[in-house]
Amino acid sequence: MPNEKKTWFDASQYCASQDSHLAILNSRNEFEAIQKLIPGVGFYFIGFHDLFSEGNFITVNCQTIKQAGYDNWLKGKPSGTYNGKKEDCGTMNENGLLNDEYCFNKRQFVCEHEFRPTAYNNTW
Template sequence: MASEITYAEVKFKNESKTSGANPGSPAEKMWGCCPEHWMDSNTSCYFIPAESKTWTDSKKKCTEMGAHLLVINSREEQQFISKTLKKYTAYYVGLSDLERKNHWQWIDQSPYDENAVSWHSGEPNDSNEHCVLLNYRNSNQDGVWGLNDANCEIPQSSICETMKLYL
């Protein structure tokens, strides 16, 4: 079954065709949009599918929508996403060690930077867990969101990410 992404139509009246920015410069990218029903940030769009699936099926679902599982590029991005999530739900992200070599790899092949993400204390901790979840832990009355290595075959929620379109 094919999935379709719908972008909201955006029209601007009485807008100048030139913004004074150099063509192709970031300043020229003044109007960004995400597919309908997706959350948006500065450069990305995020979607949480309704069904819980295994990591592999979550990856497939995101791909069918023209996206990929969430790739966290900074602690700020992880914090932004965490603010929109349900505390007692775990979400697959696009980080895994599917080759079982204790080498974490992002789904889009971008370099893994352990300083860009926040793992829960003591994680990763199981050589039999090769996929990664973003989940909430309530410890010492201070709840925190963090990454946790997990069994890839247990159905969980997931977060899909795609690039924001600029007009």
């Protein structure tokens, strides 16, 4: 997790520049691993949004939140708007609760690098 704040879009671009993407939570265990890395941060951007269809949250890999495996919202969330601003981008707090937030707020964020196994040829 970079120690800087960015908009959701800038955070997404930063992660892509690092050959990763905004983190997608697939389980409570993943949240607990992130929590150990960044205790006390408050809300931070992760990889989900409803930019294409209001209320239909998908991950940056185009899965629904339920398909991804982690659907643990703050009470009363998602709300869609706050103080007249559309809340389309995903955040999570230090307790593992998801929130929809204005994409142009600046928050810390978590990138996730996908593990891609490679073949090893030992006959060379």
